[in-house]
Amino acid sequence: MQRINREESFRAKEERLKDLFVRGLSGNNAAYQTFLGELSSYLRAFLRKRLIRLPDEVEDLVQEALLAVHNQRHTYDPSQPLSAWVQAIARYKLVDLFRRRAIYEQRNDTLDDGMDLFSSADAEAAEARRDLNKLLADLPDHFRLPIMHTKLEGLSVREAADLSGMSESAIKVGVHRGLKALAAKIRGAL
Amino acid sequence: MKTEDLITMLAAGAGAVETPAAAQRYALAIGWGAAGATLLMLALLQVRHDIGHALLLPMFWVKVGFVVCLAAASLFAVLRLSRPGAKIHWVPVALGLPVLGMWAIAAFTLIEAEPMERSKLLFGDTWKSCPLLIAMLSVPVFATVLRSMSDLAPTRPRLAGFAAGLLAGSVAAVVYCLHCPELGAPFIGFWYLLGILIPAAGGVLLGNSMLRW
Numbered sequence: 001m002q003r004i005n006r007e008e009s010f011r012a013k014e015e016r017l018k019d020l021f022v023r024g025l026s027g028n029n030a031a032y033q034t035f036l037g038e039l040s041s042y043l044r045a046f047l048r049k050r051l052i053r054l055p056d057e058v059e060d061l062v063q064e065a066l067l068a069v070h071n072q073r074h075t076y077d078p079s080q081p082l083s084a085w086v087q088a089i090a091r092y093k094l095v096d097l098f099r100r101r102a103i104y105e106q107r108n109d110t111l112d113d114g115m116d117l118f119s120s121a122d123a124e125a126a127e128a129r130r131d132l133n134k135l136l137a138d139l140p141d142h143f144r145l146p147i148m149h150t151k152l153e154g155l156s157v158r159e160a161a162d163l164s165g166m167s168e169s170a171i172k173v174g175v176h177r178g179l180k181a182l183a184a185k186i187r188g189a190l
Numbered sequence: 191m192k193t194e195d196l197i198t199m200l201a202a203g204a205g206a207v208e209t210p211a212a213a214q215r216y217a218l219a220i221g222w223g224a225a226g227a228t229l230l231m232l233a234l235l236q237v238r239h240d241i242g243h244a245l246l247l248p249m250f251w252v253k254v255g256f257v258v259c260l261a262a263a264s265l266f267a268v269l270r271l272s273r274p275g276a277k278i279h280w281v282p283v284a285l286g287l288p289v290l291g292m293w294a295i296a297a298f299t300l301i302e303a304e305p306m307e308r309s310k311l312l313f314g315d316t317w318k319s320c321p322l323l324i325a326m327l328s329v330p331v332f333a334t335v336l337r338s339m340s341d342l343a344p345t346r347p348r349l350a351g352f353a354a355g356l357l358a359g360s361v362a363a364v365v366y367c368l369h370c371p372e373l374g375a376p377f378i379g380f381w382y383l384l385g386i387l388i389p390a391a392g393g394v395l396l397g398n399s400m401l402r403w
Contacts, residue, residue: 027206088274
């Protein structure tokens with residue numbers, strides 16, 4: 001009985017998040033923002049459970065995973081369970097963190113059916129240690145200006161283009177590549 | 191930056207995602223890469239002079255079929271490995287079947303052959319150059335496929351690089367069939383496979399460094 005309840009609640013969460021995400025992918029920014037907000041709670045709980053020895057890293061990794069979900073969102077196939085896709089990304093970022101810190105923990109974590117991620121949520125965000133604003137400020141202008149104008153100041157692509165003297169397509173490309181460059185900076189690859 | 195602010199930032203003006211499907215990207219990458227490999231082959235190796243005759247031989251088509259099957263299976267692997275959370279359960283089966291098939295034909299040929307002919311069937315006339323030439327022809331496809339892959343999201347970079355190398359190697363082997371004079375199944379089952387595995391091994395190393403995101 002408990003197992004059935006657990007599966008039902010999982011399915012309800014999967015459906016709700018997938019619906020929000022798919023609407024986001026087709027251009028509904030409000031749905032997308034709700035999706036990212038709810039996802040961040042699941043990510044936090046998922047990562048906190050797995051970073052017991054590195055509690056200070058949790059919020060940084062939540063942010064990194066959110067950025068990865070955003071940058072790689074074009075790889076999602078709607079015929080695939082959203083939980084499997086998101087969990088693979090979260091796990092990849094987690095493993096990447098361990099790899100970077102050369103901590104290879106023996107983890108007996110064989111349950112990888114994509115049902116873990118939505119099993120608990122944690123809405124309490126800790127303070128991130130890494131300041132993304134600082135990393136953003138370090139990006140070259142052709143990345144920094146498009147992100148600043150369209151993503152932080154809320155200008156349209158056209159307004160951002162007028163203000164920065166860049167073309168509209170350069171703004172769009174700049175946002176896309178700039179956020180990827182930001183992810184690379186976080187990994188220390190840039 | 192607080193996580194909440196990051197979310198607001200990511201969602202602001204995010205808009206619709208309109209990117210071509212992964213399959214389309216790879217089709218384009220393989221097309222360009224195969225064109226590059228063909229040019230390389232024409233410039234450095236030339237088509238075998240008796241190609242008209244070869245086209246009539248069943249074994250020629252068995253050889254082409256073998257490498258085409260390998261290319262198809264590795265493309266399937268590449269597609270799966272480019273997307274987080276995609277299952278790759280029967281990828282090893284799809285890759286293993288053509289190899290086992292070719293080995294079965296090879297074993298049969300060797301058993302049937304006169305003892306004196308066996309080493310000829312395995313080594314042919316070109317065993318020294320065949321794997322290296324296939325590896326050389328794989329470079330263009332390798333480059334275009336890795337490029338497409340780095341725009342996607344492989345969560346197992348080494349394995350994804352391996353699959354990209356297999357794909358590049360087997361497409362190169364298809365092109366190499368137009369040049370190669372060998373038709374012995376033991377030769378193909380060993381030296382062709384070795385040639386295809388060279389870029390695959392390179393892919394493990396390159397994937398580890400190039401396919402991280």
